[in-house]
Every structure is written in structure tokens, then in C-alpha cells.
Amino acid sequence: MNNDFFKANINPYISRCEEDTFKYARNLAKYLEAGDVIALSGDLGAGKTTFTKAIAEALKVKENVSSPTFTIVKEYRSGIIPLFHFDLYRLSYEDEFYNIGGEDYLFGDGITIIEWANLIEDILPSETLFIDIDYGASLGERIFKLRDMRNLRSL
Amino acid sequence: MKKILAIETTAKYASVALLLKEEKIGSNDEVVFFKKSNKEMNHLVDLMEIIDFVLKKAEIEISDVDMVAPSIGPGSFTGIRIGVSTARALSQACGIGCIPVRTLKAMAELDRNREVDFMHYACTIINARRNQTYAALWLFDESGNISETFKQGQYMIDDLLDEISRINEESKYPVYFYGDGIDAYFDKIEKAMKNKTFDYEIAPLNQRYQSALEVAREAYQQIEMGKKPVDYDELLPDYMRKTEAEMKLEEGKIKINS
Amino acid sequence: MLNGKHITIGIESSCDETAAGVVADGREMLSNIISSQISIHTKFGGVVPEIASRHHLENINDVIDRALKEAGVSLNEVDLIGVTYGPGLVGALLIGVATAKMIAYAKNIPLVGVNHMHGHIAANYIEHKDLKPPFMGLIVSGGHTNIVDIEDYNTCKIIGETRDDAAGEAFDKVSRVIGLGYPGGPKMDRSARDGNKNAIDFKRVWLEKGSYDFSFSGIKTAALNYINNERQSGRDIDINDFSASFQEAVVDVITKKAVDACIEFKRDKLVLSGGVAANTRLGELLIERASKAGIQVFKPSKILCTDNGAMIASSAYYESLKGNYSNLKLDAAPGLEI
Numbered sequence A: 001m002n003n004d005f006f007k008a009n010i011n012p013y014i015s016r017c018e019e020d021t022f023k024y025a026r027n028l029a030k031y032l033e034a035g036d037v038i039a040l041s042g043d044l045g046a047g048k049t050t051f052t053k054a055i056a057e058a059l060k061v062k063e064n065v066s067s068p069t070f071t072i073v074k075e076y077r078s079g080i081i082p083l084f085h086f087d088l089y090r091l092s093y094e095d096e097f098y099n100i101g102g103e104d105y106l107f108g109d110g111i112t113i114i115e116w117a118n119l120i121e122d123i124l125p126s127e128t129l130f131i132d133i134d135y136g137a138s139l140g141e142r143i144f145k146l147r148d149m150r151n152l153r154s155l
Numbered sequence B: 001m002k003k004i005l006a007i008e009t010t011a012k013y014a015s016v017a018l019l020l021k022e023e024k025i026g027s028n029d030e031v032v033f034f035k036k037s038n039k040e041m042n043h044l045v046d047l048m049e050i051i052d053f054v055l056k057k058a059e060i061e062i063s064d065v066d067m068v069a070p071s072i073g074p075g076s077f078t079g080i081r082i083g084v085s086t087a088r089a090l091s092q093a094c095g096i097g098c099i100p101v102r103t104l105k106a107m108a109e110l111d112r113n114r115e116v117d118f119m120h121y122a123c124t125i126i127n128a129r130r131n132q133t134y135a136a137l138w139l140f141d142e143s144g145n146i147s148e149t150f151k152q153g154q155y156m157i158d159d160l161l162d163e164i165s166r167i168n169e170e171s172k173y174p175v176y177f178y179g180d181g182i183d184a185y186f187d188k189i190e191k192a193m194k195n196k197t198f199d200y201e202i203a204p205l206n207q208r209y210q211s212a213l214e215v216a217r218e219a220y221q222q223i224e225m226g227k228k229p230v231d232y233d234e235l236l237p238d239y240m241r242k243t244e245a246e247m248k249l250e251e252g253k254i255k256i257n258s
Numbered sequence C: 001m002l003n004g005k006h007i008t009i010g011i012e013s014s015c016d017e018t019a020a021g022v023v024a025d026g027r028e029m030l031s032n033i034i035s036s037q038i039s040i041h042t043k044f045g046g047v048v049p050e051i052a053s054r055h056h057l058e059n060i061n062d063v064i065d066r067a068l069k070e071a072g073v074s075l076n077e078v079d080l081i082g083v084t085y086g087p088g089l090v091g092a093l094l095i096g097v098a099t100a101k102m103i104a105y106a107k108n109i110p111l112v113g114v115n116h117m118h119g120h121i122a123a124n125y126i127e128h129k130d131l132k133p134p135f136m137g138l139i140v141s142g143g144h145t146n147i148v149d150i151e152d153y154n155t156c157k158i159i160g161e162t163r164d165d166a167a168g169e170a171f172d173k174v175s176r177v178i179g180l181g182y183p184g185g186p187k188m189d190r191s192a193r194d195g196n197k198n199a200i201d202f203k204r205v206w207l208e209k210g211s212y213d214f215s216f217s218g219i220k221t222a223a224l225n226y227i228n229n230e231r232q233s234g235r236d237i238d239i240n241d242f243s244a245s246f247q248e249a250v251v252d253v254i255t256k257k258a259v260d261a262c263i264e265f266k267r268d269k270l271v272l273s274g275g276v277a278a279n280t281r282l283g284e285l286l287i288e289r290a291s292k293a294g295i296q297v298f299k300p301s302k303i304l305c306t307d308n309g310a311m312i313a314s315s316a317y318y319e320s321l322k323g324n325y326s327n328l329k330l331d332a333a334p335g336l337e338i
Helices: A003-008 A018-029 A048-058 A094-099 A102-106 A117-123 B043-058 B077-094 B103-114 B157-168 B181-194 B212-224 B244-250 C035-041 C056-071 C090-106 C116-127 C167-178 C184-193 C217-232 C239-264 C280-292 C309-321
Strands: A013-015 A037-041 A073-076 A083-087 A111-115 A129-135 A142-148 B002-008 B015-021 B030-036 B067-070 B120-127 B132-140 B146-148 B153-156 B175-178 B200-202 C007-012 C019-024 C028-034 C080-086 C111-115 C135-140 C145-152 C155-161 C269-273 C296-298
Touching (some): A037 A048, A048 A129, A094 A102, A102 B077, B030 B212, B043 B077, B043 C090, B067 B077, B077 C056, B103 B212, B120 B157, B120 B181, B132 B181, B153 B157, B157 B181, C007 C056, C019 C056, C028 C035, C035 C056, C056 C090, C080 C090, C080 C309, C111 C309, C116 C145, C116 C155, C116 C269, C167 C184, C184 C239, C217 C239, C239 C269
Parallel strands (some): A037 A111, C007 C080, C080 C111
Antiparallel strands (some): A013 A142, C145 C155
């Protein structure tokens, strides 16, 4: 991901409905390459999995993308780039991420999207893109904020 | 005759070596059957097949193996776990003892291919990403005896290279590098070693990476030195990875103690 | 063989649990060892199972050992090894697969890789000795909510699945927010028994007409919104009423779709499995609705609902009867489809 991406995208982005979220993800997906890591944060129900579904759709993944809360990670290899979808909600400590082979995914051949990434924030690659999803003022509204780890500031 | 089955799955390619060592006094006879997978990071699929291959070649039943010696790490987490699980299962099924082999020590065996008879260092480095390495510095004497200089562990590449220079300031022995840490930090290593007063060499590709052959040799050495095999429930991985908290604590400080 | 019976050991390590179980002739359970249940009593004494879970490498050999001992067999009497090779967490699956492959090779025992979902269904073959395909299956757990049509042993077709969250997951997450703690499902089940299921009307999500798929993220969000609103307004939430109402909304959708599927696909048997199969209200409402439609409901005992090795052994047995064995190249398949 390069600076063009940040210049081309409104930040923060206000999504008023699911279709808006899908548009946002579709646009972001254009800039994604193998090896990219996206760390999603947001409360329960904020829409992290919905956002991931949208990215998957943009990558032309054929399988149904469902919540990886229980399996921790799900792999999708039917799209144009492999997609690895993590949910660290059920992990208790950082080392568990290694034990499940997490590092191999991060430095593997696909795009990694991690929900509840705060547990491993310290060990994420420096080029990780952080997306915070907040509830908006009205029902169904969500606010997407991008953060780039290198600068650790909002863009 | 001792029959040691060595398993190496910490690196890119899985490999297996069956070392048959004659125990008659005065005899140094040994035969090694070796097989390496030709697919990268395919350990789970390949390992049993290549184990079967070497056993068939040696015409030995797996239950006749005396000891199983897996490379226990550091290296790829997934790879380590496949090798260690497989070894534990063999031990459990056939009552065979285990000799855990630490990867960085096994890698030092690569240096013996040089067959040099002067004092020198072998630095074995495994890539731990983000400017980190799993590393060890081995001192070889004229007779080929090996000793560990500082504690093998996880170190920042810059700290490691500084420490090698510091240790070797007076002795000025040649330093030979091995391991995939070379591939990750090639430029840094060259830059740090180039203008030093001692010789250094980076292992050529065909002698750079650990394989089951080195693991077998190291296992045998352990046995020679009196190491007793352990039961499967004592055979555990050695990931060697520091927690992030530990790493933060040590940032910027030289943490290598000789 | 032992006493003329075919002996299968099943090994399970697809997610949280490391488990092994021994089964005779595919249906008679001789032992069923599950790591978290040992851990609580021996190693950690009362520590939350989640922390002891996923230590597959350290647990697996001990669990296999105990399973054999309790069944009164040694590896020499084992005729077949079954191991879960998917779906699940690859880092967990590989421990089971690597272990099973070596034991099979070293002792020259045939090996069968088992689909974890087929395993859940097979739990019912152990529980109900006369149950045979064809039937409709309903698998409800932390990671899955599936309606599957089972024509023959280990031959399944997905009729419906979740499009987002699994039912068990919804229970766990909501349970945590309302303060019931871990494990969410059972805690909510207990709380619900003392509550009024009609106290709060959580909107059911049925999806498009004719679909047997599920979607629980909406009701999860609705429940969380309810909790937030009540708390912000300073009102106390009756936890029992909340649990009963939330549970009812989830169970209402699951049971209706499952029974409708039986009717459409002309199955007179409905077989329940997975961790959430132990939920009281789910079982109750399912039996109520199914009986009205002339459908017989089967479900396993509690220990067979959760991930376990005996169910894997049973599934492996039936797979072997078809002559389907795995070879030394068996790989973990985290995304394995049913």
C-alpha cells in the first residue's frame, strides 16, 4: 500500500448503510497486494466481519465469509489473492498467536485481515493498516478511520 | 549398531536422515540415508513419506530405530510443531527414546564441511523477522571441539554483529556465517564485517541451511557426551521467541552476555 | 480386534480441544478423553478451560494414552485410526494429523482422515445404536450452524448454513456483555430457565423465502443495542428474562428452519449435534415442533455434543467400510467443506 491510497481516500469515512461499507471496501481492495495486513478494531457488532465480507467480495472470493471467532482464522483461496481472516477475540495472550502459526500467515502469500488485533498490535508488521470502526450518530451508521502504523497517527 | 532417525522441519525444506553408527571399538563406520523434500514449506504432507523412503532404503523397520532426534527449534513455528509431534508419536508408538536437538547447534555442524584445523567462529543465524535473529556463536578449536560463546537466543541483528566484532577484537579469528538469517540480513552482515581486521565468509547456498544430516550428527555427539534419551512427554519445542514485553525492555541495550 | 470386536481410536484436535476416544464396532464407546476436562481436575484445578485449551502438542500423547488405557486396549489391538483433518484451525489440526500419521505408520494401522462435521453427526451413531441414514442433520456449535442432508454415512449435502455468526458464538458474545461470563452458552441456558421468553421481542432474521441459511449477527447487534440502551437509561436488566428472550429468538429460527427442511426434503428423522445441541430450550422446542410434523428427533448425550474423539472414531469406522482410507500424504484442510 502506498501513499496514493491515502491521498485517494476520504478519511474518516462515514458509512450510512451496508452498501456504503461495501463501496468503501471495494475501493480499498483495489490497492491491496499479497503480504498486506489490515488490523480492524471496533466494538462487538461494529461491522468488522461485514467489512471483511466486502473485501472478500471485491477480491472475488467465492466462499461465504463467516465469522472466524471460533476457529481463530479462516483461509479463502478462491479469490484473486488468498485472503486470511483472523479473529483474535478468543486468544488470551500474544504467544497463542504464534502457536497457531499466525506468523506464517502474516508473512505468507495473501492478504491478512485481523479482527480484535489489539492483542498482537506490538508484533504486527510496520506496514499494517489500522482501520477503526465506530458506531455513528444514527442507526446503521458507521465511521471508518484509517491509521498507518509507521506514523501512528490518523491520516 | 546405533540407529538414529533425525528429523528436520524448522527450515523451508523438510529432511530426514537415518544414521547407522557402528559401535565396535576402534570402528568409526557409519552410513547415512538421507532424503529431503523438494517442496517448500510442505512439511506435513512430505515428512512421513520421506521417513518411509529412508527406512526402506536402509531396509530397516521403524520399530528397530534406537532413537528419534527431531530438530526442536528455533525456526518456523509450524515446522517445529510438525517435527516434534511426529517424533513424540513415534516414541509413544514404539517406545523409542528421544534426543531433542537444538537447531542452532545442529547448524554448527555445517561448518565441519570446511575441515579447517585452526581456531575460528561459526555464527549460525535464523531469521526471526523485524530485524530480529535467533543466533549463536560457536568457537571451534584446532581439534574441532566446539563451545558456545554467548547464550544462544533471540537478538537484534545489529546487536549480534556488534557483539561478534567485540568478542573477536583481540583474537581476530575468521568468522563463518550460516543460516537463513544470511538471506534476510545479507547487506547488514556484509557492511558490518567488511572493514574488520578478521576474515569472514558467508556460506554458499549449498552449505548454508540446516538439514537432518546435521541434526543426526549433533544427536550422535550428544549421545557420545553422555546425553540420555528422554520420553516423549519431555520432548518439547524450543521456539526461543521472546515475548514482546521482553523485547521492548531490551531495546537499544546490548543484551548479549558472554 | 478385542474380543472379536473391531477397535477404532479417534483423534480430535481441530480447535480448542485435544481429544481421543476408542469405539468398538463403530458404535460402542469404550473411552472418551477430552483434554480440558482432565486439565481442570488435575493440572490446573479450576482454571478456566480456555486458558488450557489449544495446547495440543503437549496434550495429545497423554490423551491418546488415557483413551487406550480406559478402553483396556493397547495400540496392538487397534484396527483403525481416525483423525480430524478439517475443518478447523490449521495450527491445531496439524498436531492431530502428524501424530496420527506416525502412529498409523509405526504400528501398521490403517488411517482415515475425518471431516469434523461428519464427526459431529456420527456422535449420534454412538448414542443411538439403531440410527441409520438417511436423515436430516442439524449441527449447532460455537463455530457452525448447519442444516445438512445425510443420505448415507459420511455423505452430506448442505441445505443451510450461517452467513455470518454461528449460534453458539452469538450466545457466547452476548453472554459476556450481559455479564454471565464464560462459558456463555451453558450460562445463558441456565439463566433462561428462570426467565420469561416473551419479555423482550428480539426481531428474528429469517432471510429470503425458501432459504435455510441463518444470520445471527443482526440479533447479536439488537441484543447489544438493547443492553446499551437500558444501561444508558439507568434501568436494571432482568438477566433471566433477557437470556430467555434472546435464546428464544435464536432457537425459534433454528428449529423452524430445521423442521421445514425435513418436510421439504422428506426426512422423518432429525439428528441434532454440536456443542449447542445440549441447550435445553433448543432441544425442547425442536422436539415440540418436530413431533407436530411427525419427525423424530435424535440428540447425543452431553459429552458427545462437544468436540470429542469417540465421534471421530465412529465416523472413521463408517468411512473405512466404504474402503476409503487416507495415505501418508494426508494434509490438514482448515477450510474443508462438508
